[in-house]
Amino acid sequence: MTLLDKDGVHLDVADAVATVTLTNPAKRNAQTPALWRALAEAGRLLPGSVRVVVLRGEGRSFSAGLDRQAFTPEGFEGEPSFTDMARGSEAELDAIIEEYQRAFTWWRRNDIISIAAVQxxxxxxxxxxxxxxxxxxxxxxxxxxxxxxxxxxxxxLTGTHPLVTLVGYARALEICVTGRFVHAEEAERTGLANLVVPAAELDAAVRDLTAAVLASPRDAVIETKALLRGAQDRTYDEQRVAEREAQGRRLRDLAAGPA
Incomplete structure (x- = not known):
């Protein structure tokens, strides 16, 4: 079932799996403010039945980044250019960037597992x-x-926090300030990629991972994700408390049986 198809974003839902596809392969799925708004809308449109969201890009590239038109004096039609943004007040500039970030925040919600299929x-x-x-x-x-x-x-666009979490401060700093390419082998070795497969096997690997996630009870997955996401902000003892509380909820739910 297609729930969204606009501005380079397609959202399709089949039972517990949603697929968000970037659909501008001619531009290597370059991103625009309109695309970011469509991505944010996709997050709002997700039915409550969805457990896994797969993000993919059509064509040879996942996404080659911001559309180069953003760096022209006129920018995108109907959008503030970089120059216009810089001339606005600090509050106005902050609000614009915050709106753009909304396309990148909902993927980490505790009620879903999101998987990027990157080529x-x-x-x-x-x-x-x-x-x-x-x-x-x-x-x-x-x-x-x-x-x-x-x-x-x-x-x-919210990338610095997960990058440091995945590869550590020193490597994240080096990757960002040099702008160098991180190839698939290094991405897997450093924890940036969970799995690397031949390009022809990418879709099958994502399907297998999706099936493995769906094999576990939903409430247990939600509680586990919340535990792990919060772990870096808690002390060891605080995390022990969080584990006990989460396990208590699971045990009570299991003992109660189906609603």
Whole structure:
């Protein structure tokens, strides 16, 4: 069932699995503010029955980053250009960027597991979109790069937190300030990718991972994700308490039986 198809974003739902597809392969799925709004809308449209969300890009690349038109003086029609944004007040600039970030935040909700299927280039905003997901399955031709710093900017689409969490501060800093490519083998070795497979096997690998996630009871998956996501912000003893509380909820639910 198709729930959304606009501005380079297609959302399809089949039972407990939603697939979000970037649909502008001619531009290597370059991103625009309109696409970001469509991605945010896709998150709002998810039915409550969805447990896994797969994010993929049509064509040879996952997403080559921000559309180059953003760097022209006129920017995108109907959108504030970078120059217009810089001339606005601090509050106005902050509000614009916050709106853009909404496309990248909902993938980490506790009630879903999000999986990015990455092939070809994932650059800048494309890299950050892959990082927005819980898990990343990559084709062996995948190449990640964070180019914002090379352009005099910073990664601002929520990618810095998961990048540091996955690969550590020193490697994240080096990746960002050099803008170099991280190839699939390094991505898997450093924890950026959960799995790397031949490009022809990418879809099958994502289906297998999706099936494995769905094999576990939903409430247990939700509680486990919440525990793990919060672990880095808790002390060891606080995490022990959180584990006990979560397990108590699970035991009581199991003892109560089906509603």
């Amino acid at each position: 070809g280039h994932a650059i800048g905003a494309g890299f950050q979109l892959a990082l927005a997901c819980d898990l990343r399955v990559c084709a062996d031709d995948a190449q990640f790069a964070m180019r914002e710093t090379s352009l005099g900017l910073v990664p601002d």
